[in-house]
Amino acid sequence: MKKKKRRLKRKLFLLIIFLLVIGVLIGCYFFFKTDRVSFDFSFLSQSLEDTEEKIASEETKQKEEEEKKKLEEEAAKDNGYGVEIPGPTYIKGILIVNKTYALPDGYATGNDPTALSALRELQAGASSAGYSIPLLSGFRSHQKQTELYNRYVARDGKDAADTYSARPGHSEHETGLTFDIGAVDDNYGETPAGKWLASHAHEYGFIIRYPKGKEDITKYQYEPWHVRYVGVEHATNMYENDLTLEEYLGIA
Ligand SMILES: [Zn+2]
Structure with a gap:
């Protein structure tokens, strides 16, 4: 019985060692492939940038439309004149x-x-x-x-x-x-x-x-x-x- 128990302990010990080695290998894999890991996150930050850009361009568009409306209103006040753009x-x-x-x-x-x-x-x-x-x-x-x-x-x-x-x-x-x-x-x-x-x-x-x-x-x-x-x-x-x-x- 004692011999069997010892063999079991040894097997368990080997299993733990084996799992540790696997764990270290997986750890190494991610450590050296950091760019791959960060790629996943950069995708997230990229979409965040896109959203920010979209918001910014929408704000610009809105501003431009407001400017145009203002110009039109000014022009309407004065028989079509209004804000003058000097030429030629x-x-x-x-x-x-x-x-x-x-x-x-x-x-x-x-x-x-x-x-x-x-x-x-x-x-x-x-x-x-x-x-x-x-x-x-x-x-x-x-x-x-x-x-x-x-x-x-x-x-x-x-x-x-x-x-x-x-x-x-x-x-x-x-x-x-x-x-x-x-x-x-x-x-x-x-x-x-x-x-x-x-x-x-x-x-x-x-x-x-x-x-x-x-x-x-x-x-x-x-x-x-x-x-x-x-x-x-x-x-x-x-x-x-x-x-x-x-x-x-x-x-x-
Ligand atoms: Zn004429």
């Missing part, structure tokens, strides 16, 4: 001038030669289609625009003047890229010449800058006679997709 500002290589985007005094000194020669081609095109589209008004200096605007304000009041005349520094006519052609008449778009102009201007690089139904975007009443030179590619793109310049440049 180019987006997609296109000069933008509207009630928000201003132009410095003396930006241009006359009609842009490229725009003017494109206009001559447009007039020739109209002529061969049987229409006469005369040039009525092109480049206007800051000084001239000031006089014009002040005269309209004196005649119709500021609110009315702001719907059809630009404040100095905000007129496209100060760019030298804009022309009033055909007839300054609300019904010009319904005349054969006006219809021809609306559907062919883009072929010469021009857009009808203030189209019908887009007054909320352009902040101007419909002007079928006011064309702006942007080049054939951009003009065609805007014409085919029925976009105002503001929409096309992503600032509507």
Whole structure:
């Protein structure tokens, strides 16, 4: 009996040794593969970082939306003006001038030669289609625009003047890229010449800058006679997709 007990004790002892060795081996395994262990935790911290980033980007987005709303509210207070962005500002290589985007005094000194020669081609095109589209008004200096605007304000009041005349520094006519052609008449778009102009201007690089139904975007009443030179590619793109310049440049 004593011998059997001793053998059992020995077996137990060997088992404990065996288990200890296994334990040490497992310990070593994790000790030397720490990167593997930490990988599991880094996954956790990674997802935490992602969440933080997500929250941060949402906060930025919210801030941007608030900023935009504030700008719109400011603009709505003052007939579409409001916070002025001093220029000249180019987006997609296109000069933008509207009630928000201003132009410095003396930006241009006359009609842009490229725009003017494109206009001559447009007039020739109209002529061969049987229409006469005369040039009525092109480049206007800051000084001239000031006089014009002040005269309209004196005649119709500021609110009315702001719907059809630009404040100095905000007129496209100060760019030298804009022309009033055909007839300054609300019904010009319904005349054969006006219809021809609306559907062919883009072929010469021009857009009808203030189209019908887009007054909320352009902040101007419909002007079928006011064309702006942007080049054939951009003009065609805007014409085919029925976009105002503001929409096309992503600032509507
Ligand atoms: Zn005009």
